[in-house]
Amino acid sequence: MIIGALALQGDFREHLAVVSRLGHQPVEVRTPEELAAVDALVIPGGESTTMGRLASLYGLIDPLRHRIDEGMAVLGTCAGMILLAAATTGPDQPQLGTLDVVVERNAFGRQVDSFEADLDVAGFDAPVHAVFIRAPWIHKVGAAVEVLSSVPDPATGEPRPVFVRQGNVVATSFHPELTGDDRIHGMLIDLMEAT
Numbered sequence: 001m002i003i004g005a006l007a008l009q010g011d012f013r014e015h016l017a018v019v020s021r022l023g024h025q026p027v028e029v030r031t032p033e034e035l036a037a038v039d040a041l042v043i044p045g046g047e048s049t050t051m052g053r054l055a056s057l058y059g060l061i062d063p064l065r066h067r068i069d070e071g072m073a074v075l076g077t078c079a080g081m082i083l084l085a086a087a088t089t090g091p092d093q094p095q096l097g098t099l100d101v102v103v104e105r106n107a108f109g110r111q112v113d114s115f116e117a118d119l120d121v122a123g124f125d126a127p128v129h130a131v132f133i134r135a136p137w138i139h140k141v142g143a144a145v146e147v148l149s150s151v152p153d154p155a156t157g158e159p160r161p162v163f164v165r166q167g168n169v170v171a172t173s174f175h176p177e178l179t180g181d182d183r184i185h186g187m188l189i190d191l192m193e194a195t
């Protein structure tokens, strides 16, 4: 099947390499026409304000919302998670609002800007090695959102969700495209095949 990656900014090429490895057809998505042709979509990491602005400029915000509301499987990683979310704890920026969470951008702070951790994930039998790069965490989850993994807040020890699912929408604060572990993209494919 055809799996797109939103290719406005960020590390979409790494995601498309995973798509090829899993035996599906990778496509770069920059226009509403290209979006209409995909069976599932990855929204990559990068810089969420830039990606959101470009998505508005390219006329992609409403078509993205529409396809996701209709049930297209989507995986958002890091900035992609921020774009999918309803709001951030900071100033307004373009967002799709198709994932009922409030995210805190760059949440792990300067001291631990980027780090790696092994995460236990609900439904996975072995941990996921997760790479966090100026990552968000989820500040608030809506009732329909399933938290699949959290990490302790470095300041308070409180669990902060970093991997969630709401129906056809999967989102991670970290970068599964960088570690050669294809289980999270596999989830996207399973969701795509189930719809």
Ligand code: GLN
Pocket (backbone or CB within 6 Å): 044, 045, 046, 047, 048, 049, 077, 078, 079, 080, 082, 105, 106, 133, 134, 135, 136
């Ligand atoms: N810090 C970026 C943002 O807020 C996200 C970083 C990433 O995607 N690796 O948009």
